[in-house]
Amino acid sequence: MDTDHQPVSLITGADRGIGLALARRLAGAGHALVLHSNDGPGLERSVAEAGWSERRVLTAAHDVADADAVEAAVAAAVDRFGRVDNLLNVAGVAYRGGVLDTDLEVWEQTLRTNLTGYFLMSRAVLPHMKDAGTGTIVNMSSTWGKRGAPPGAMLAYSVSKFGVEGLTKGLIEEARAWGVKVSSIVLDKVDTGFRDNMRPHVEYGPEQRARMLSAEDVADAAMAVLSSSNRAHPSTIELDAWLWA
Template sequence: MIFDLTGKVALVTGTSRGLGQYFARALASAGADLILTSRDKATLEPFEAEIRALGRRTVSVSLDVTNEASIKSAVAEAEEAFGKIDILVNNAGMNIRKPALDVTWDDWNRILDTNLRGSFFVAQAVAKGMIERGYGRIINIGSVTAVAGYAGLGPYGASRGGIRQLTMSLADDWGKDGVTVNCLAPGWFKTAQNKIMYENQEWVEYLCDRIPLKRPGRPDDLDGPVVFLASEESRYVTGQTLLVDGGISGGATRALPSPKA
């Protein structure tokens, strides 16, 4: 079977809600056992039960990606539970939407410490075991904001642009050790972070007009891409950013006027 993750162990950061749960669910459906993480692991109990109902082994660990000691402890606990980590999905992230002139020093640090520094040090901690075993799949979750500028998303876009570059550097660092590193970059998806924007119908229509496929992303649009990057079928793919964005990153502008009724 292609895209079969049976026997693999995946750690997904930020699985208390949102896309992190969709990534974990997709990997479990493909056969992987799961390590779920959150700053408060008690919040993971319902999702843990859901993963077990799929027939997968799972364990939850506490992880704060902004804390070095927490990262080291979580990875050690995960490896003790399963003996290995084959797949890492670096999903934990956050955003603060503000005009650039309103961004504070603390806003910048919170976003970059979580999204960029956290992703690097989680990857570093997990990669040590992967390198020893000569096998690993690291998937950094990026964003279409890594390749396009959006007002109000300066620090967030900077963090995701950093993820894209970091992916290329780590791929070059660890490729010789059997570890691939890729970036999965969603476009405009409705999540807990941005759901208020999707309540504005005028904005949704404006957004869809800019997307060649004429709709925002659905979480299940990411199932195939994340499983592919986690699987043996992606063995010769590394250092790449896979944009799953309905084509909006192409930057196309309607070149013809709308037809008259």
């Protein structure tokens, strides 16, 4: 496949929500897509429903915290398309719970997916970006990665997003010498299926959900990062659900 003039973008958590909205936007902009998800059947359904050409899409079903699977999937992408220009780290989980009622299994799964997964994906693509002298990594973060979670709320999720902010800042300093931009998009109240684990604890009505951000709003912000000039580095975008207040 000739991708000399076609950007190649890798998206995790691409089977639904923000990841799928990003895939649609990037496909419309002419990108070749490398789509990762731990839900293989869901990912294949989403690709089939989108009607994307098999020549322009490569899928991989794996846990983003599985180091061997990550390395193999990125190697397959480079073998197929010749490079990876953009990495968009989206895959994540969230569970309700404070310090006294968060199970260790939930704590570890949240940190593995939301933070270790971002690290492993970044580590896998950066050597290729370094060799190319260019590239962009976009990490999805949260307002709860800038301030602590409320009592009894999503402590593990909040801690993981503080970690994403630290990872992003560290990668910015390390990758700038290679011509690679690293950015975080700090999100507030996005209406996607990501909230499914919260439904036993809190449910929002249609009017409240209409005031939240949409997955498409997040895709707009990511496209702004990817389309920025070589001179400009939007290191952090804070996307507020300003109608919520």
